[in-house]
Amino acid sequence: MSFSRGRSFQVSQRLRISNRGERSLRQHIIAGNWKMYKTVDEAVALVNDLKGLVKDAGDVEIVVCPPFTALHAVGEALRGSNIQLAAQNMHWEAEGAFTGEVSPIMLRSIGCKYVILGHSERRTYFGETDEGVNRKAKSAMLNGLLPIICVGETLKEREDDKTEQVVTRQTKAALEGIKTNGAERIVIAYEPVWAIGTGRTASADEANRVIGIIRNTVAEVFNSRIADEIRIQYGGSVKPGNIAELLSQSDIDGALVGGASLDASSFAAIVKA
Secondary structure (H helix, E strand, O other): OOOOOOOOOOOEOOEEEOOOOOEEEOOEEEEEEOOOOOOHHHHHHHHHHHHHHHOOOOOEEEEEEOOHHHHHHHHHHOOOOOEEEEEOOOOOOOOOOOOOOOOHHHHHHOOOOEEEEOOHHHHHHHOOOHHHHHHHHHHHHHOOOEEEEEEOOOHHHHHOOOHHHHHHHHHHHHHOOOOOOOHHHOEEEEOOHHHOOOOOOOOHHHHHHHHHHHHHHHHHHOOHHHHHHOEEEEEOOOOOOOHHHHHOOOOOOEEEEOHHHHOHHHHHHHHHO
C-alpha cells in the first residue's frame, strides 16, 4: 500500500504512518442521532432489532443517541451488545439549580460513553455558542464522557466562501483549554448545516477536503499525533447509498447519521459499509 506524503498525518484507507513513523489504525465510528424521535417502547424495539443486525459487524464502533427519556431503557437493552450509548446534549455543571438540564454525571451513571455537543440544531434553535460548547466539552472530558463535537457551515457561509473560516473557528473554540492527555479520544463531526435533513450531501471529495482542514486545525491546537489519531465523522443526509463513497476517503472516519438511524435495517446497512 502506498502512503500520501502531503501531510504527516495523512491516511489511506484508515491505515497510516504517524509522525513517529509507526503504523496504526483509526477505527470507524458510526453514530445514530435519533433527535426528538422514539418513545421509550419504540426506542427499545429499535435497538433490539438493531442488535441482531449488527452483532457480527467488523472493526467499527457503533453508537446510538436516543432522546433523554429513553436513555436508561436503551442502555439496559444494550447490555452485552457491541453498541455504545450516547446522549444528545448535556449541561456543563455536574449538578445544580438548572431546571430542565441533565449533567454529565447523570449521563455517565446510566451508561453513556459519548455525548453530542454543539449540533447545529442546538446552535440554531437554542442559541448555543462556541463558548458554551467548549465549557461542555471540557466538562464531559473531566467527568468521563467523550464528546462528539459538531462543526459546520450554513449555506450562506458556504456561498460566501467562509467554510474554512467557520470550521476552523468552531474547532479551535471547542477544543480551547482541553488537556492534551486523552484528547485523541474526542470525536469531531463535520456537519454542513445545509446538508442536515435536506437530502443534500457534500460530495465525498469536498467532505474529505473540509475534514482535512479540521484535522489540520486539531494539529494546531494540540499536535500532529493527536490530529493523526482523532476520529472525524461526516454528517448530513448520510444514507446506505452514499456511505461507502464517503468512507473511501482518506480523512473520513465514520458518520453521524440522522434520519437513516431511525430504521434498524437502514442503520445496519450503514454500519456494515
